[in-house]
Amino acid sequence: AERRFTRQDVYALRVIGALQSVFTEDDLVEAASVVGRAMAEVSAASVELFRRRVTLPYLEAGVNQLDAALRLAAMSEVLIPPLEPVLEVAFRRHLQAAVQAEAALGIEEVEEGASDLQELTVGFADLVGFTTLSERLDPLEIGAMATRLLHTAEPVFAAHGARTVKSIGDAVMFTARAPVDASRVALELVAAAAAADLPPVRAGLAYGPVMRAYADYFGRTVNIASRLCDAAGPGEVLLH
Numbered sequence: 001a002e003r004r005f006t007r008q009d010v011y012a013l014r015v016i017g018a019l020q021s022v023f024t025e026d027d028l029v030e031a032a033s034v035v036g037r038a039m040a041e042v043s044a045a046s047v048e049l050f051r052r053r054v055t056l057p058y059l060e061a062g063v064n065q066l067d068a069a070l071r072l073a074a075m076s077e078v079l080i081p082p083l084e085p086v087l088e089v090a091f092r093r094h095l096q097a098a099v100q101a102e103a104a105l106g107i108e109e110v111e112e113g114a115s116d117l118q119e120l121t122v123g124f125a126d127l128v129g130f131t132t133l134s135e136r137l138d139p140l141e142i143g144a145m146a147t148r149l150l151h152t153a154e155p156v157f158a159a160h161g162a163r164t165v166k167s168i169g170d171a172v173m174f175t176a177r178a179p180v181d182a183s184r185v186a187l188e189l190v191a192a193a194a195a196a197d198l199p200p201v202r203a204g205l206a207y208g209p210v211m212r213a214y215a216d217y218f219g220r221t222v223n224i225a226s227r228l229c230d231a232a233g234p235g236e237v238l239l240h
Contacts, residue, residue, distance in 0.1 A: 034215045042087070048143070050075075117209035121182035122222050123162075124229035125153065125189055125203040126171035133199065145198065146170050152196050156188045165217060171229070175217065179207045179239060186237040194235075204228025206240040 005013075019028060050072055058068040127133075127149055134142050150167045153174070157164055162176040162185045176182035186203035193201040206228065208221035228238040 030213075117211055117219070119208065120210050120217070120221070121176045121179045121205055121207045122210060122217060122225040123174045123176065123182050123186055123203055123205045124171055124226050125149075125174075125186060125201050126229055127193075127198060128200040128202055128234040130170035130199065148196060148198060149193065149201070152192050152198065153189050156185055156192055159188075160185045165215075173217075175210075179205065182207075183237065183239055190235050190237065200234035202229060202232035202234055203237045204230070204232055204240075205237065208240075 016028060023031075054075070055068055055072060058071065059065070063071070127145070130145070133145070137145070146167065146169060149170065150164075150172055153172050154164065156162075157174055160176065160181045162174045162181065165173040165175055167173075174182075174185065176185060182205045186205060189203065190201045193199075204225045204227065206221045206225040208219075208224075210217040210219045210221050212218075224240050228240060232238045
């Protein structure tokens with residue numbers, strides 16, 4: 001019989017089974033969905049690095065597609081063990097930051113009065129003219145440009161206590177507690193993108209109640225911010 005699960009798979013399933021004594025099935029499904037999306041992005045980024053730095057040199061050296069695929073498969077098995085501690089460290093750091101943010105938010109809710117909804121500033125920023133550019137760039141160049149926007153945004157967000165929610169193609173969604181902080185983030189991102197020789201960035205911001213679910217935010221405030229981003233001109237920041 002063909003082996004379907006490794007010992008690590010069985011251990012993970014046992015852990016999930018034990019968690020059912022604390023969390024509901026819906027809780028675990030939600031968490032699994034978030035983890036799955038995150039791991040899919042990590043895996044896709046890893047494959048892209050392999051393709052760019054390993055696969056292409058193999059093919060350029062005359063190795064056929066099958067041999068290149070077999071070599072990559074063998075290399076992935078070699079690289080997984082040393083990369084596992086790197087992923088664990090990254091997870092610990094992000095978890096620590098998330099716990100601290102949650103604790104601060106809890107204190108503020110106690111002081112201001114608990115509510116099912118959070119009051120946040122939601123922001124969207126995207127590259128102007130990205131659709132037109134994508135028609136004359138290859139997929140690798142398009143992906144690299146979107147990645148550069150995210151990498152340009154991350155230090156700006158960190159400097160003002162903003163949080164990256166997700167990247168959506170040529171756009172990035174973020175949150176901040178106060179409108180003034182979100183405005184600073186958006187304006188500095190516009191300037192940073194110009195300095196990084198990216199296409200012009202525009203942004204839309206809205207402050208109000210939002211609902212958090214599946215590591216994302218929903219509600220009218222989010223919709224307004226997204227529409228303002230679409231309406232903004234190059235280098236412009238619109239705030240509701």
